[in-house]
Amino acid sequence: MTFLRAKTAAARGRIAAAVGAIALIATALTGTAAAGTAAAATSSGWWPSGKWACSGAPVPDGWVITGYDRSGCGGSGSWYQQPVKDGIWTCSGSPIVSGYVITKYDRGGCTGIGAWYHELARDGRWTCAGSPIPPGYVTTNYLRDGCSGIGAWYHELARNGRWTCSGSPIPPGYVTTNYMRAGCNGVGAWYHELVRNGMWTCSGSPIPPGYRSTTYMSSGCGGAGAWYTVRA
Secondary structure, three states: OHHHHHHHHHHHHHHHHHHEEEEEHHHHHOOOOOOHHOOOOOOOOOOOOOEEEEEOOOOOOOEEEEEEEEHHHHHHHEEEEEEEEOOOOEOOOOOEEEEEEEEEEEEOOOOOOEEEEEEOOOOOEEEEOHHHHHOOOEEEEOOOOOOOOOOOOEEEEEEEEEEOOOOOOOOOOOOEEEEEEEOOOOOOEEEEEEOOOOOOEEEOOOOOEEEOEEEEEEHHHHHHHHHHEEEE
């Protein structure tokens, strides 16, 4: 199980490295603050005017960065900040407001810094590698060439009896009960089920409160190993 998780982490790490390299450049210049909530920016249909801010200025909660001027602020660079909305291009390093995901990437966007397209999370949406996975969602497919070569993951709402990609979140109350090495286009896939008394769960699966593992079977869960889980 540890080896299989490590393999997945390496795959995600390779993709995330490309995303992170661009994000770090912009973050170093902007010193952006933590993301706010989507509700704060979508409470009405009217969007307050945006504003230019010098590099290092904090980004208000619920706002994103959508433009970059290298010569602004006396040559130190300036960034255009505005409230988030569904369907907006933002510069690399911009905050990702809670409830939003990244669905497109433009390497030359935002004056060469790179730009990401923000949309509200919904069931059945392809998102770029490195995009947040909102609570209640899981990843169920992987496309290596998606999102302009960065890689893309398919987001769906969690449900009982669903195959999910390695590295996908496991929502509270769920356990993994089977493993398919070739699933998710070679990344590997795990079968998610709601926990119940008397079921085999894969090694490394979370054990929800009120349950315990008893007997181990090395050949279980597609060779990853399995534990018999019962009520505590």
